Amino acid sequence: MKESFLKIGTAADGKFFWKRLLYTLCFVMFCVIDQRTKTASGLDGLIETFREVTGIVLACIIFSHYKWTDFVKYKWIYAVWGIVSVAGVIGAFGGGGRYLGMGRYPFLNDRIAILANVVIWGFILMHTFIQVVLEKKYPKLNRKMLIVWSIMMVLMIVSRSHYIWPFCYMVMFGCFYFTGFTVDEQEDLWQGCLDGIILSFILFQGFCCVFRPYDMERYVGIHNNCNLNGLYYLTVLAAVFTKILYLTRKHASKWLKVFYWLLAGVVLSFLFMTIGRIAWITAFVLGLLFLGFLNWILQKKQFVRNGMILVLCAVLMFPITFGATRYLPPVFHHPIWFWGEWREDKVHSWDPWNSEKYIDMDELLDTAFGRVAGGVKSLLEHSPFAIKADAAEAVSAEDASRLKTAVFSPEQEYDDFLVRSTIYQYYFTHLNWRGHPYEEQGFQLFWDYWIGHAHNIFLQYGTDFGIPVMILFAVLIVWGSTVCWKRIRKQASTADIAALYYILIPAVFGLLEYSWGVGSLSITMLFLAWGRAMQEET
Numbered sequence: 001m002k003e004s005f006l007k008i009g010t011a012a013d014g015k016f017f018w019k020r021l022l023y024t025l026c027f028v029m030f031c032v033i034d035q036r037t038k039t040a041s042g043l044d045g046l047i048e049t050f051r052e053v054t055g056i057v058l059a060c061i062i063f064s065h066y067k068w069t070d071f072v073k074y075k076w077i078y079a080v081w082g083i084v085s086v087a088g089v090i091g092a093f094g095g096g097g098r099y100l101g102m103g104r105y106p107f108l109n110d111r112i113a114i115l116a117n118v119v120i121w122g123f124i125l126m127h128t129f130i131q132v133v134l135e136k137k138y139p140k141l142n143r144k145m146l147i148v149w150s151i152m153m154v155l156m157i158v159s160r161s162h163y164i165w166p167f168c169y170m171v172m173f174g175c176f177y178f179t180g181f182t183v184d185e186q187e188d189l190w191q192g193c194l195d196g197i198i199l200s201f202i203l204f205q206g207f208c209c210v211f212r213p214y215d216m217e218r219y220v221g222i223h224n225n226c227n228l229n230g231l232y233y234l235t236v237l238a239a240v241f242t243k244i245l246y247l248t249r250k251h252a253s254k255w256l257k258v259f260y261w262l263l264a265g266v267v268l269s270f271l272f273m274t275i276g277r278i279a280w281i282t283a284f285v286l287g288l289l290f291l292g293f294l295n296w297i298l299q300k301k302q303f304v305r306n307g308m309i310l311v312l313c314a315v316l317m318f319p320i321t322f323g324a325t326r327y328l329p330p331v332f333h334h335p336i337w338f339w340g341e342w343r344e345d346k347v348h349s350w351d352p353w354n355s356e357k358y359i360d361m362d363e364l365l366d367t368a369f370g371r372v373a374g375g376v377k378s379l380l381e382h383s384p385f386a387i388k389a390d391a392a393e394a395v396s397a398e399d400a401s402r403l404k405t406a407v408f409s410p411e412q413e414y415d416d417f418l419v420r421s422t423i424y425q426y427y428f429t430h431l432n433w434r435g436h437p438y439e440e441q442g443f444q445l446f447w448d449y450w451i452g453h454a455h456n457i458f459l460q461y462g463t464d465f466g467i468p469v470m471i472l473f474a475v476l477i478v479w480g481s482t483v484c485w486k487r488i489r490k491q492a493s494t495a496d497i498a499a500l501y502y503i504l505i506p507a508v509f510g511l512l513e514y515s516w517g518v519g520s521l522s523i524t525m526l527f528l529a530w531g532r533a534m535q536e537e538t
Contacts, residue, residue, distance in 0.1 A: 023192025045107025
């Protein structure tokens with residue numbers, strides 16, 4: 001089977017797959033949502049609006065499965081909801097908004113997105129109810145896993161967190177799980193997922209090579225935070241690895257496979273430039289799995305050989321990647337900043353192309369190897385007992401909050417183990433059964449650094465929603481990974497490989513960082529991957 005470039009929307013026989021094209025665009029939009037919810041100012045409602053758009057995009061995916069005859073059959077039910085929706089929208093904008101709870105949403109664009117979600121998901125909820133309860137049409141699901149997922153979501157909803165998104169995600173993804181996508185639709189969905197994420201990377205990095213000068217040692221790319229950027233690159237890397245495995249299994253064109261191998265080298269180069277150690281570790285885990293799966297598909301023991309090819313691709317593409325990142329933006333010289341980025345020491349349009357503000361290769365390598373050396377030094381200097389003793393000598397986080405002072409002095413900033421142990425100790429000791437609202441969390445670690453999250457996704461879910469949710473979240477991570485792993489060993493399907501990757505990314509990356517909650521691409525992909533794991537094999 002010969003594959004065309006990116007394989008967007010077209011089958012091997014030339015037949016146009018409009019659903020695959022739709023899914024590709026939807027996943028590009030998920031990437032845009034991830035970027036905008038993390039980089040918008042918060043002063044114009046864009047963060048809230050794009051966060052709500054997640055529901056609209058997922059609704060498009062679900063609607064693609066429906067047929068017009070499904071709605072005509074129960075047209076009066078849908079007609080009544082349509083009339084109620086029109087009346088509700090008119091009332092919301094005609095003075096009745098305060099009675100509908102619109103007063104808590106100050107931005108017009110956010111209110112429009114919320115109302116659109118209510119109307120759209122009203123139709124989907126009714127249709128799902130009719131299909132599941134009245135017509136008994138729904139996919140065969142792993143009921144035990146679905147029950148555990150449902151209990152976790154309910155506990156998140158009734159927790160003290162005050163977050164609304166768990167309720168929204170339970171409705172959205174619950175309907176998604178009960179939508180009876182055909183085998184072809186599922187193939188199109190996951191191929192569209194891979195194509196959309198890869199396409200977003202090409203578009204985003206093209207934007208960066210015009211408008212985002214490289215003026216910080218830890219490259220932030222399309223984001224304003226290097227860890228967020230690293231998490232996005234990991235999502236792209238998983239898509240590229242899965243695409244290579246798919247093309248290998250389908251015996252695609254040699255040159256197309258060469259393109260994706262080199263693209264993997266490009267993504268690995270960008271990951272290196274973020275200088276995120278947990279991102280590097282996660283990429284290493286993804287790479288090991290990729291090489292193992294490749295051996296499985298080829299039925300050849302070429303783990304070391306393929307690993308050396310992957311390293312070679314990264315080595316070959318790194319100078320090109322760095323050169324494009326460093327030298328192309330000065331050609332256009334129209335820098336764009338996101339929220340909180342503007343500073344005088346950033347590159348401005350009047351700075352020359354060889355300004356000292358730009359990062360050169362030596363600075364990048366010195367910072368990268370310096371962070372590695374610093375981590376190793378901290379590891380060698382501390383035993384678990386020493387960490388505990390050092391942390392005890394500092395001001396406790398509780399006393400720091402009470403006295404409005406910092407836990408550590410600036411000199412202790414570079415002691416990674418001391419900092420992390422203090423953060424984890426604080427959040428672990430504050431775990432309870434129903435979680436905490438956001439305003440009850442965090443402490444002042446340094447005079448200029450407020451700790452606002454637990455730097456661990458499991459601990460953060462426990463802090464937000466309570467100990468039972470933290471346990472169930474970990475159970476679902478392990479359960480979903482195990483199910484996907486067993487299926488991959490049987491047939492190495494694209495969907496199961498992608499699902500395993502997207503369950504592992506927030507789990508491994510989240511060991512030392514948080515995956516930034518609602519609207520994040522990694523969390524959206526996690527919920528989609530859980531849906532894949534819940535599906536029973538037919």
